[in-house]
Amino acid sequence: MGMTAKAAFAMLPLATLLCVLWLAVEVNLPAVWSWSWVPALGVSLDFRVDGLSLLMLLMITGVGTAVFVYAGGYLEGHPQQRRLFVLLTLFMIAMIGCVTADNLIVLFLFWEMTSLISFLLVGFNHEESGSRKSAQQALLVTGTGGLALLAGFIVLGHAMDTLSVSTIVARLPDLEPTPALTTALVLILVGAFTKSAQFPFHFWLPNAMSAPTPVSAYLHSATMVKLGVYLLARLDPGFGEWVLWEWALKGVGSLTAAWGMVLALRERDLKRILAWSTVATLGTLVMLVGLRGEGATVAVGALLLAHALYKAPLFFVAGNIDHGTGTRVIDRLGNLRHAMPWTAAAALIAGASMAGMPMSFGYIAKDIILSAKGGDDVFVFARAANTVFGAIAVAVAAVAAIRVFWRHPGNNETPEAHEGGLALVAPPLILALVGVLLGVFPFFVQELIAEASVAMTPGTEAVVVGLALELGPAMLSVAVTLGVGLAVYLFWDPLHRMFERVAAVVGPVGMATQYERALHGIPRMAAASTRWVQHGRLPGYGVLLLGIVALLTALLLVQAWDAFVWPGWEPVSAGYVGACLLIVAGAVLSLFQADRLVLLLCAGLVGFGSAVFFLYVGAPDVAFTQFVVESVFVVVVASVLLKLRLQGRGQGLHGEAWRPTAAVVSVALGAVVALVLLVASAVPFDGSLSDFFARQSVPAANGRNVVNVILVDFRALDTLGEITVVMLSLLAAWPLLAAVRAQMRSASRDRQASKGGHA
Amino acid sequence: MSPRPVMLDVVARPLYWVILLASLWVLFRGHNEPGGGFIGGLVAASASVLWAIARGSDAAARRLPLGSPMKLAAVGVGIGVLSGLPAWWMGQSFLTHWWGTVPLGLTDLTVSTVLLFDVGVYLCVWGALAGYALALLGLGEDGPVDEDMAGPQNDRRDS
Numbered sequence A: 001m002g003m004t005a006k007a008a009f010a011m012l013p014l015a016t017l018l019c020v021l022w023l024a025v026e027v028n029l030p031a032v033w034s035w036s037w038v039p040a041l042g043v044s045l046d047f048r049v050d051g052l053s054l055l056m057l058l059m060i061t062g063v064g065t066a067v068f069v070y071a072g073g074y075l076e077g078h079p080q081q082r083r084l085f086v087l088l089t090l091f092m093i094a095m096i097g098c099v100t101a102d103n104l105i106v107l108f109l110f111w112e113m114t115s116l117i118s119f120l121l122v123g124f125n126h127e128e129s130g131s132r133k134s135a136q137q138a139l140l141v142t143g144t145g146g147l148a149l150l151a152g153f154i155v156l157g158h159a160m161d162t163l164s165v166s167t168i169v170a171r172l173p174d175l176e177p178t179p180a181l182t183t184a185l186v187l188i189l190v191g192a193f194t195k196s197a198q199f200p201f202h203f204w205l206p207n208a209m210s211a212p213t214p215v216s217a218y219l220h221s222a223t224m225v226k227l228g229v230y231l232l233a234r235l236d237p238g239f240g241e242w243v244l245w246e247w248a249l250k251g252v253g254s255l256t257a258a259w260g261m262v263l264a265l266r267e268r269d270l271k272r273i274l275a276w277s278t279v280a281t282l283g284t285l286v287m288l289v290g291l292r293g294e295g296a297t298v299a300v301g302a303l304l305l306a307h308a309l310y311k312a313p314l315f316f317v318a319g320n321i322d323h324g325t326g327t328r329v330i331d332r333l334g335n336l337r338h339a340m341p342w343t344a345a346a347a348l349i350a351g352a353s354m355a356g357m358p359m360s361f362g363y364i365a366k367d368i369i370l371s372a373k374g375g376d377d378v379f380v381f382a383r384a385a386n387t388v389f390g391a392i393a394v395a396v397a398a399v400a401a402i403r404v405f406w407r408h409p410g411n412n413e414t415p416e417a418h419e420g421g422l423a424l425v426a427p428p429l430i431l432a433l434v435g436v437l438l439g440v441f442p443f444f445v446q447e448l449i450a451e452a453s454v455a456m457t458p459g460t461e462a463v464v465v466g467l468a469l470e471l472g473p474a475m476l477s478v479a480v481t482l483g484v485g486l487a488v489y490l491f492w493d494p495l496h497r498m499f500e501r502v503a504a505v506v507g508p509v510g511m512a513t514q515y516e517r518a519l520h521g522i523p524r525m526a527a528a529s530t531r532w533v534q535h536g537r538l539p540g541y542g543v544l545l546l547g548i549v550a551l552l553t554a555l556l557l558v559q560a561w562d563a564f565v566w567p568g569w570e571p572v573s574a575g576y577v578g579a580c581l582l583i584v585a586g587a588v589l590s591l592f593q594a595d596r597l598v599l600l601l602c603a604g605l606v607g608f609g610s611a612v613f614f615l616y617v618g619a620p621d622v623a624f625t626q627f628v629v630e631s632v633f634v635v636v637v638a639s640v641l642l643k644l645r646l647q648g649r650g651q652g653l654h655g656e657a658w659r660p661t662a663a664v665v666s667v668a669l670g671a672v673v674a675l676v677l678l679v680a681s682a683v684p685f686d687g688s689l690s691d692f693f694a695r696q697s698v699p700a701a702n703g704r705n706v707v708n709v710i711l712v713d714f715r716a717l718d719t720l721g722e723i724t725v726v727m728l729s730l731l732a733a734w735p736l737l738a739a740v741r742a743q744m745r746s747a748s749r750d751r752q753a754s755k756g757g758h759a
Numbered sequence B: 001m002s003p004r005p006v007m008l009d010v011v012a013r014p015l016y017w018v019i020l021l022a023s024l025w026v027l028f029r030g031h032n033e034p035g036g037g038f039i040g041g042l043v044a045a046s047a048s049v050l051w052a053i054a055r056g057s058d059a060a061a062r063r064l065p066l067g068s069p070m071k072l073a074a075v076g077v078g079i080g081v082l083s084g085l086p087a088w089w090m091g092q093s094f095l096t097h098w099w100g101t102v103p104l105g106l107t108d109l110t111v112s113t114v115l116l117f118d119v120g121v122y123l124c125v126w127g128a129l130a131g132y133a134l135a136l137l138g139l140g141e142d143g144p145v146d147e148d149m150a151g152p153q154n155d156r157r158d159s
Helices: A003-026 A051-074 A081-100 A104-122 A129-160 A165-174 A179-195 A204-210 A213-222 A224-239 A243-266 A270-290 A294-325 A341-355 A361-375 A380-406 A422-440 A443-456 A474-490 A492-509 A511-533 A538-559 A574-591 A596-616 A620-646 A656-682 A688-701 A706-714 A716-758 B006-029 B037-055 B057-063 B069-089 B113-138 B152-158
Strands: A031-038 A043-049 B099-103 B108-112
Touching: A003 A051, A003 A081, A043 A051, A043 A081, A043 A104, A051 A081, A051 A213, A051 A224, A051 A294, A051 A422, A051 A443, A081 A104, A081 A213, A081 A224, A104 A129, A104 A165, A104 A179, A104 A204, A104 A213, A104 A224, A129 A165, A129 A179, A129 A204, A129 A511, A165 A224, A179 A224, A179 A243, A204 A213, A204 A270, A213 A224, A213 A270, A213 A294, A224 A243, A224 A270, A224 A294, A224 A443, A243 A270, A243 A380, A243 A492, A270 A294, A270 A380, A294 A341, A294 A361, A294 A380, A294 A422, A294 A443, A341 A361, A341 A380, A341 A422, A361 A422, A361 A474, A380 A474, A380 A492, A422 A443, A474 A492, A538 A656, A574 A596, A596 A620, A620 A706, A620 B037, A620 B113, A688 A706, A706 A716, A706 B037, A706 B113, A716 B069, A716 B113, B006 B037, B006 B113, B037 B057, B037 B113, B057 B113, B069 B113, B108 B113
Parallel strands: none
Antiparallel strands: A031 A043, B099 B108
């Protein structure tokens, strides 16, 4: 892929970023666009950009520009680089659609699009089985959540009688909880939790790290995994007062934050360490959405932005180390600052922001989070989790920024380590520097965060206080966190060994193991059910099918037993009786035949008897048709049977084992059908339609044969459809039968050849 | 190889035409008497089955109009659609049928798009049913000798 093509691809997010900036400066929010799409279902392409959407859009396009540039350098010379760029572009479009859509169905479509493209991106190195497995896991977890989300959206849309997100959010606070709304709430929570890797669906995110680094930085830290948080924040003004909502978000978020940080200590792969800390951050974000109060709202906006600005560069750093040394395992890395000075600088700046050092945007985010908690009602667990979270964030930042670049000179097993090109160095440096810039001059984003907060909690005013750069009370807790974090960092290896032992106990019952178990269970279950239902024995299929029909019809009959009117006895003609005797004779005779050909003839007797019957009840056309069809059928099948017999196949009847069951099912089905016919014939006949056709046949259609007039004139379109179906069925069956014939031809040729050989 | 009966082989040719004529009679009387395109097509298909048993299914397929059941069925559907088009072009709803008479001196011939439609049904049913029947009859018909040339002589030489 040439320079020009890469530059052209990178222009896409850059141009979009400029558009978004123009939107932010020039247009009064919220901006609304709308096109009609499926008016009958209330689905229209509604798009609405408010502060929250704007914040997400800036992250998508801003980090997107860096990712596109970085991908150009990271996959330099990769034969499928173009595919990566196309997928990344599609992904960016899906994200933009998702955070601007104001219609539940449209939002869901873009949401699913991100899941699908994520699958393709995680599995980008599809020759590796690990990549394929991770991609499948990501798709199954987020896709299942997507299904729950769709169900939740449909229930919510039905209960609210509109699909417009903004209308639903505006109306919800006035409503009392109903079972429908609660169901919708739970389903939407499942969807959001799977997407944002919340406990117990957290395990897919670190495994998704088998994606190329630009993908991890873009999808799995800066944008896609934040969609769940985005959706929760979007719906928070509506559901915020619900106890279930509040406690689910607080509980699951805190648990995820704590658990993610603990699991980060277990890992030795730099990228996976970063992934677990992303899981923890997502948990913190979910918890903050669940907290009440304006401070929490501002904190969500600030942390969203801060995390994108430090985590994406850190992923780039991990990618650069991988690119320059060929490994990401921290035991084999050390003292890289000489070989990779620019990457080291980027890591240091981004790490400072992640650790919440003063003069970085991470510090401001942390400051706001602390004040948010301070203002809230007592929630000890959340606060404790946050202390752990902050401390381990410091440790993770120190591992990524200090350990591999400044420490462990003896660990440097990679003397060939080298710095990447400009495309690899510039994106992390620029993003990290933006983080510092906003840390020093927070008023650049003050307006943006304020707008986002207003979108999440209407009437928020507290933002101005939070965003000033102050070295006040937060300083103390920052110092505490720093101290604990540094201790964790220093004792990283002993802690790691300890958690390995814990994990050995937890592993067999953990979620990842359960997932594996469920995944392996699917083919086993499919195999078992296939053995049971699809056994390949035709008599068995017949018994099952007819048995179920008989059972269901019998249940219906029993249910309506009292309402039935039984027909009276009417004298019948001799021909009528004769036809019935013919049918009965054929049916009874066929019971005692062991030869297929004779059996066919007996069954044919039933058909001819029916034709005679039709003659006597005034349906000559039907009788005529029945005669011809029955003759052709018997002749063709008899001919096939004879040929099979000449080949020595198809002799005698198989399936003796089915006989007793088949007898029961046959008798039951016969009885049920006879009952239905009896009951149906007793219902007074509505002759208005047949009277109409009889009256209109000659004057309107010039024909005296009413049956034919109906077929070719009154209901000609139906007939046209029927003959089209007849033709299409032949189109489908013809090649199949031709293939069977060709197979038999080659078999017979082989036989002939072997005979010739013996002679 | 199944030996083919000589008697059937002899009567097949006249019988084939008699059955086809009967099917046409059934088709054309259909609007006023029992019959019509559907039944006519079934009768015609039975003629093809007769030929297939007497001379082989490939020979029967070649004897069909257009030489192939699939084409025959498709043309039948096409004619059915065609019969509805005149009314549609003139602004009436699709498949509104037209009637007219052609004076022939002694008598008048009644023509209609209904008859065209019924011919379409006839051809489609003939083609489709014959297609199924011939394909089934063709199974196991092939010996090592190419069945395309199957005729009485071939059979005799075979057996």
